[in-house]
Amino acid sequence: MLYDIIIIGGGVTGCCIARTLSKYDLKICLLEKEADIAGGTTKANSGVVHAGYSSPREFQKRNLCIKGNSLYTQAQKELNFPFKRIGSFVCALEDNQIKGLEEERKEGIEDGIPGLEVILDKKTIKKMEPKLTDEIVGVLHAPSAGIVSPYEMTIALAENAAMNGVKFFRNQNVKKISHSDYTFIIKTENGEFEGSNVINAAGLWAGKISKMVGLDYFDILPRKGEYILFDRNALQLNKVLFPVATKVSKGILVCPTVHGNTFVGPNAQNITDKKDNATTTAGLKEVLEGAISLVPNIPARSSIRNFAGLRAIPTGKYDFIIDNTDIWGFINVAGILSPGLTSCYAIAEKVEDFLELLGLNLTVKEDY
């Protein structure tokens, strides 16, 4: 069978693209190397649907995040996954941090982020989030931020795509791609697949997949983030709480989950092994100390689980790589670091535009 589109990678990026394209009258399949989907970076992250003020304006991930955030409301209506728009605070603990929050607010509003406000009145802040430290000086409140269950959303996307005709093949580790005459032949450990267009959404391994067709212009490096999850009865929060961001990370947050727990994390540690998702004593200590500066009464003894996730960091620019490449029909959707979960619906729309440029007949199916 010759597929119109083969998607490599069954994380949130690949599954969201699959679901978005499943409305068209096209033959599509998705290849995932593991026994199930959503087992990569999609499984272990903060699950925050970011408002979009934090990425630099020159990066495409900023606009894709803002747009992606706005697309969540409709997606949840259609797919019914756990998602709550609870809002976030960036928490300034020193007076000299307020200027930065004001700048983020101003630029965010200019870029279309709804409802951004800087709140300086301590009473108002504490009323909105009583667990926050008394040291709080001011917050940037983003009411459009939310929380989602990343893997449940990805499963919902995949199920809907499958219902609409996308074929999912698991245990298909892509090993080799050859291409000629506008056709790609993909060899996996367990089979062979033929397609006219290929979308590389292989997360940490996207650089390796790109190299298989001779496109050697980026690599992906892992950056670990560790977390501690607490018992539901130990701490309840109203808002996602961020510290003021650093250059490499949004910092260690204290955050509710859609299931009613609270977690703290992540830290940011560059590593070399793309399979190393072990937590460390030093890492968990760092996470706990960071969290305590925002919420002093962190219930350290009520931890029920530690885990770590690996960010897919592209070499070069700290931005998504979403390219309609020089190889006709081969699209890279790589380096999907944070806020990739938030941006997935907007990323899928961008891929849709590429496919239209490539001449695919995007006719919506009657029974979609």
Ligand SMILES: Cc1cc2nc3c(=O)[nH]c(=O)nc-3n(C[C@H](O)[C@H](O)[C@H](O)COP(=O)(O)OP(=O)(O)OC[C@H]3O[C@@H](n4cnc5c(N)ncnc54)[C@H](O)[C@@H]3O)c2cc1C
């Ligand atoms: C610590 C941390 C915190 C984060 N917090 C947030 C957040 O709060 N909000 C947010 O918006 N984003 C967040 N992110 C980013 C978000 O998690 C990612 O952008 C998103 O999960 C990327 O999904 P993906 O599908 O691109 O990659 P993945 O989920 O890694 O999926 C790639 C898939 O490709 C498969 N694959 C790889 N190689 C092959 C091959 N050869 N053959 C077949 N299949 C293959 C893998 O098995 C995997 O299933 C965070 C990330 C981390 C690590």
